[in-house]
Every structure is written in structure tokens, then in C-alpha cells.
Amino acid sequence: DTAVSQTPKYLVTQMGNDKSIKCEQNLGHDTMYWYKQDSKKFLKIMFSYNNKELIINETVPNRFSPKSPDKAHLNLHINSLELGDSAVYFCASSPGAQETQYFGPGTRLLVL
Amino acid sequence: GQQLNQSPQSMFIQEGEDVSMNCTSSSIFNTWLWYKQEPGEGPVLLIALYKAGELTSNGRLTAQFGITRKDSFLNISASIPSDVGIYFCAGQTWSGYALNFGKGTSLLVTP
Numbered sequence: 001d002t003a004v005s006q007t008p009k010y011l012v013t014q015m016g017n018d019k020s021i022k023c024e025q026n027l028g029h030d031t032m033y034w035y036k037q038d039s040k041k042f043l044k045i046m047f048s049y050n051n052k053e054l055i056i057n058e059t060v061p062n063r064f065s066p067k068s069p070d071k072a073h074l075n076l077h078i079n080s081l082e083l084g085d086s087a088v089y090f091c092a093s094s095p096g097a098q099e100t101q102y103f104g105p106g107t108r109l110l111v112l
Numbered sequence: 113g114q115q116l117n118q119s120p121q122s123m124f125i126q127e128g129e130d131v132s133m134n135c136t137s138s139s140i141f142n143t144w145l146w147y148k149q150e151p152g153e154g155p156v157l158l159i160a161l162y163k164a165g166e167l168t169s170n171g172r173l174t175a176q177f178g179i180t181r182k183d184s185f186l187n188i189s190a191s192i193p194s195d196v197g198i199y200f201c202a203g204q205t206w207s208g209y210a211l212n213f214g215k216g217t218s219l220l221v222t223p
Contacts, residue, residue, distance in 0.1 A: 004154075031209065041198055041218075043155070045210040055209050090154050097209050098143065103154030 003027050004104035006091050012110045013081055021076045021107045023091030030096050031055075032074040034066060037088040037106070046089075049074055050097070081111045118201050118214025126222050127192055133217040134185040135201030143204040144177050144184040145211065150197045158199075159186070191221045 004025045013019055025032065033056075034046040048056035052068040063079045074093075078085060091104040118135045125131060135144070143162055147155035159170050161177035161184060168175055174187045184201055198218050202211040 033210070035211075041149075041216050043200065043211075043213040045212075048209040050209070058210065092154075097207070098204065100145075100157055100160060101211060103147075103156070105152075105154050 004091055004093055004102050006089075006104040006107050008107060009105065010108050010110075012112065014112055015081055015083060017081050018077070018079045019081060019109075020078070021089055021091075021109075023074045023076070023104060025072055025091075025093040025102075025104075027093060027095075027102065029093040029102075030071060031094045031099075032068065032071075033092040033094075033101065034074065034076050035090045035092060035103075037090060039087070043090070047074075047076075078109075083111050085109060086111045116201055116203055116212055116214040118217055120217055121215065122218040122220070124220045124222070125191055129191055131188040131191055131195075131219060132185060133199060133201075134183060135203075135214045136183045137203055137212075138182070139203075139205070140181040141203030141212075142181065142206055144175070145202040145204065146173075146175050146184070146186045147200045147202060148197045149200065149216075155200060188219075191219075193221050193223055195219060195221050 007022045031050045033048045037043045046060045047066045049068045065077045068074045088106045090106045092101040094101045116137045146158045149155045159175040166177040172189045198216040200216045201214040
């Protein structure tokens with residue numbers, strides 16, 4: 001009965017590869033997010049989707065492409081991975097704007 | 113997004129002590145939130161504050177939304193070892209979609 005789930009939990013890959021991270025929420029929420037947490041633990045918004053529509057794209061390189069096939073899913077595809085992409089990526093969801101955001105367990109990405 | 117100033121950066125205390133941490137911003141927020149993150153997990157909401165001046169408790173935790181809307185504090189009373197983790201403040205503006213996080217306060221509690 002996990003609320004916000006992400007797969008995989010760990011992802012180790014070579015520079016230049018393309019990879020995807022999946023996120024699903026079973027809370028019936030309309031809004032979903034991707035956050036990046038760097039090595040110093042700072043959390044920064046990357047994208048926000050509301051009802052499958054992109055609301056926020058916070059100066060993220062266009063190698064990162066979110067896809068929302070339906071309200072319950074928000075996947076993150078990353079092309080041509082770079083060393084600096086190594087981080088923990090968190091998916092979150094909320095009923096709507098201005099409402100509590102619930103975070104997934106994170107995906108730990110290591111680019112070698 | 114806005115970056116919030118959170119202090120202290122880390123705290124190392126003994127079990128039973130009270131803890132206080134705070135967050136300030138140069139911008140006004142209409143919602144302040146406090147999250148806790150444990151190793152290997154995502155942030156979990158502790159307290160949400162929606163009105164300037166609001167003081168809210170959740171067990172041993174108490175948080176306040178500053179009158180100016182530019183600051184908030186979190187107090188933990190009688191700390192226990194399971195309080196260990198990183199505590200983040202987050203502010204949300206009227207547009208409401210993104211959370212702007214502080215850099216976190218890392219709390220260590222010794223028995």
C-alpha cells in the first residue's frame with residue numbers, strides 16, 4: 001500500500017548512457033513533482049505536472065525529459081548522462097497546488 | 113526558486129535536551145513546512161503552517177509561522193535517539209507548486 005513509489009531505488013550507469021526513473025502514486029493526487037537532492041543534501045525542484053500537464057520546468061537541461069502518461073505516473077528520462085547528474089532523485093505528489101507534498105523513497109543515481 | 117537560510121547546519125546533543133532550529137527567507141511565503149529525512153528515505157512531513165503567527169504542535173514538536181511571513185522555527189522537546197535525521201524547512205508561495213527548501217539541519221542525539 002505504498003503511497004509514492006519509485007523504481008529503481010539504485011541506478012549505477014556509465015557516462016553517456018540514457019536511463020529512466022519511474023514514479024507512481026496511488027493517492028489519487030492531481031499534481032506530481034521531481035526533485036533533485038545533491039551531495040550536500042540540498043533539495044531543488046526540477047519539474048511539476050498537474051493533471052498530466054507540465055507546470056514547472058526549473059532550468060533543467062533538456063537532457064531531462066519528464067513524461068506523464070496518466071495522473072498516477074510521472075517518469076523521468078535522462079539522455080547522455082553526465083557525472084554531475086549523480087544525485088538522489090525524489091518524486092512527490094500532492095492533491096493539488098498549495099497542498100501537502102508526499103515524497104517517494106528516492107532513486108540514487110551514480111554516473112561513472 | 114528561492115533558497116532559504118536554515119540554521120544551525122548541524123546539532124549534536126544528548127538525549128533529553130531540547131532542540132531549536134530556524135529558517136529565514138528574503139521572500140514572503142504563505143505556507144511553511146517542516147520535513148524530516150532519515151537515511152535512505154524521502155522527506156516526511158512533520159508540521160505544516162498556513163497562517164502568519166500560527167503556532168502548531170505535533171507531539172514533542174512545535175513550529176511557528178513568523179509574523180513577517182519570512183521565517184519559521186521548529187522546536188523539539190526532550191529529544192530521543194530516534195529524532196536523529198535531517199530536518200528541512202520549506203516555503204511555498206501563492207502559486208503553490210514548488211517547495212523551496214532550506215539546506216537542512218542534521219541532528220544527532222546520543223543516548
